Amino acid sequence: MNASAEIAVTGIGLVTAAGVGVPDTWRRLCEGTSTAAPDPGLTGLPVPFACRVPAAPVKAAAPGLAWRADPFISFAVAAAREAVTDAGLDQDAWDAPRVAVVIGVGGTTHDHSPATCTAMDKGRFQAIPPTLVPRSAPNMAAGYVGMLLSAQGPTFCTSTACASGATAIGTAALLLRAGMCDIAIAGGSESASPVTSAAFWRMGALSTRTHDPAGASRPFDSERDGFVLGEGAGVLVLERASHARARRARPYALLTGYGATGDAYHATAPHPEGVGAQRAVRAALADAGLSPQDIDHVNAHATSTTLNDRVEARALHGVFGTPPPVTATKSVLGHSLGAAGAIEAAVSALTLRHQLIHPTANLDQPETGIDLDVVTKVPRPQRMRAVATTSFGFGGQNAALVFQGC
Amino acid sequence: MTTSEAPFTEESLKTIVVEQFEIPADRLAEDATLEALGLDSLGLLELLVAIEAQTHKEISTLDLPITPGMPYSEAARVVIQAVADAPVVGAGDLVPE
Numbered sequence: 001m002n003a004s005a006e007i008a009v010t011g012i013g014l015v016t017a018a019g020v021g022v023p024d025t026w027r028r029l030c031e032g033t034s035t036a037a038p039d040p041g042l043t044g045l046p047v048p049f050a051c052r053v054p055a056a057p058v059k060a061a062a063p064g065l066a067w068r069a070d071p072f073i074s075f076a077v078a079a080a081r082e083a084v085t086d087a088g089l090d091q092d093a094w095d096a097p098r099v100a101v102v103i104g105v106g107g108t109t110h111d112h113s114p115a116t117c118t119a120m121d122k123g124r125f126q127a128i129p130p131t132l133v134p135r136s137a138p139n140m141a142a143g144y145v146g147m148l149l150s151a152q153g154p155t156f157c158t159s160t161a162c163a164s165g166a167t168a169i170g171t172a173a174l175l176l177r178a179g180m181c182d183i184a185i186a187g188g189s190e191s192a193s194p195v196t197s198a199a200f201w202r203m204g205a206l207s208t209r210t211h212d213p214a215g216a217s218r219p220f221d222s223e224r225d226g227f228v229l230g231e232g233a234g235v236l237v238l239e240r241a242s243h244a245r246a247r248r249a250r251p252y253a254l255l256t257g258y259g260a261t262g263d264a265y266h267a268t269a270p271h272p273e274g275v276g277a278q279r280a281v282r283a284a285l286a287d288a289g290l291s292p293q294d295i296d297h298v299n300a301h302a303t304s305t306t307l308n309d310r311v312e313a314r315a316l317h318g319v320f321g322t323p324p325p326v327t328a329t330k331s332v333l334g335h336s337l338g339a340a341g342a343i344e345a346a347v348s349a350l351t352l353r354h355q356l357i358h359p360t361a362n363l364d365q366p367e368t369g370i371d372l373d374v375v376t377k378v379p380r381p382q383r384m385r386a387v388a389t390t391s392f393g394f395g396g397q398n399a400a401l402v403f404q405g406c
Numbered sequence: 407m408t409t410s411e412a413p414f415t416e417e418s419l420k421t422i423v424v425e426q427f428e429i430p431a432d433r434l435a436e437d438a439t440l441e442a443l444g445l446d447s448l449g450l451l452e453l454l455v456a457i458e459a460q461t462h463k464e465i466s467t468l469d470l471p472i473t474p475g476m477p478y479s480e481a482a483r484v485v486i487q488a489v490a491d492a493p494v495v496g497a498g499d500l501v502p503e
Contacts, residue, residue: 067427067449127459129452129455134448
């Protein structure tokens with residue numbers, strides 16, 4: 001990619017089960033302990049634990065939204081505000097039509113599904129909230145971020161299941177390269193609900209380690225039995241590096257590569273050899289003009305499901321031969337679906353800034369055949385110039401991003 | 407909780423607006439317009455739904471003489487009168503369960 005089209009990450013915002021704001025999440029990741037805990041909202045369900053975002057700080061960061069918007073919208077607004085402030089930008093002073101908003105969301109939150117289904121079933125249509133559509137439609141995370149932060153450029157949602165956040169960030173980079181905007185607020189957001197939990201449990205995708213929630217998300221471990229439902233939002237402020245330099249911003253990293261592919265294989269299972277995943281990583285490397293040996297670290301998708309981790313390990317060997325050190329953010333924060341790729345992109349940029357890889361929680365005994373150098377127990381300081389992050393969604397929709405130090 | 411028997415008062419409305427819509431009570435005292443309080447057309451509809459669920463009364467929302475530009479005190483008078491005039495409907499018809 002030519003230098004004039006380099007994209008800088010100048011702001012980061014995070015809302016996770018570790019808290020609202022980048023410092024809480026980075027600290028928790030470096031501690032390497034899971035945020036999974038019994039959740040009163042899931043009492044009585046087959047899987048009564050999850051990695052839930054604390055409600056009070058979200059309410060404080062995005063006040064007045066709860067009555068009109070589901071939590072994923074509040075998460076996105078809170079993370080976007082943090083990212084914009086972090087970037088040193090002033091929403092009252094910027095050229096609003098040149099600011100894009102791309103927020104990935106995996107699906108509707110189903111927060112209102114039980115009440116709405118009951119009302120429909122009983123013909124009590126008067127009980128259906130007038131805000132049902134605008135509070136739950138996936139595009140409304142980007143919509144409210146645009147409204148509340150005065151961003152009037154291209155504003156939309158990407159939806160590629162668990163890759164949605166990474167797809168949003170990659171797509172935002174393309175908008176910047178194409179000159180369609182000067183600044184992009186890009187990320188992903190998702191909130192968990194009892195219906196989501198029940199649905200993923202029914203699919204056999206969730207860990208049922210109810211006796212030990214904190215040990216349930218254990219990517220690459222021989223005792224893993226599924227993912228732990230998480231929620232949150234990750235938002236980056238992206239701009240062309242020349243634009244960032246002109247306003248003397250100090251970027252965390254450069255986003256230099258984006259690859260996106262489809263497995264065209266199965267609704268929920270990844271291709272057994274991770275062919276689509278490999279092509280996504282190779283495409284991101286080619287976009288960045290890097291070869292596999294240039295990558296110093298991979299922030300893996302690593303959901304802790306039996307199939308995904310095995311296929312991902314295979315895919316990483318396919319691309320890298322001997323893969324660089326790997327870590328699994330979902331071991332600490334759970335799997336926040338459409339938000340995960342964006343949260344992990346943010347963590348990748350922080351990893352480059354701090355030159356420190358956070359440990360993967362709960363990896364005690366790697367599964368036989370998974371031969372990866374996974375960082376465990378304590379953070380690993382390491383000289384890193386380039387970091388890749390992978391995201392794989394249901395439907396075989398894959399995205400990979402490459403970040404480089406600057 | 408207010409029931410269909412107890413009158414729906416200014417205080418009942420204030421409780422809903424402050425608790426459910428997170429609007430600080432002092433902003434109501436300032437008599438800001440509904441719009442300034444963050445209650446746009448959708449917000450007004452949600453407010454009426456919340457009142458219906460609490461009072462078990464069906465308010466005719468379509469011809470309610472309220473606009474987002476109206477000061478809160480004036481809108482409150484209109485809403486309270488509309489609740490007083492509204493017919494009681496079967497308990498539960500306005501809430502899902």
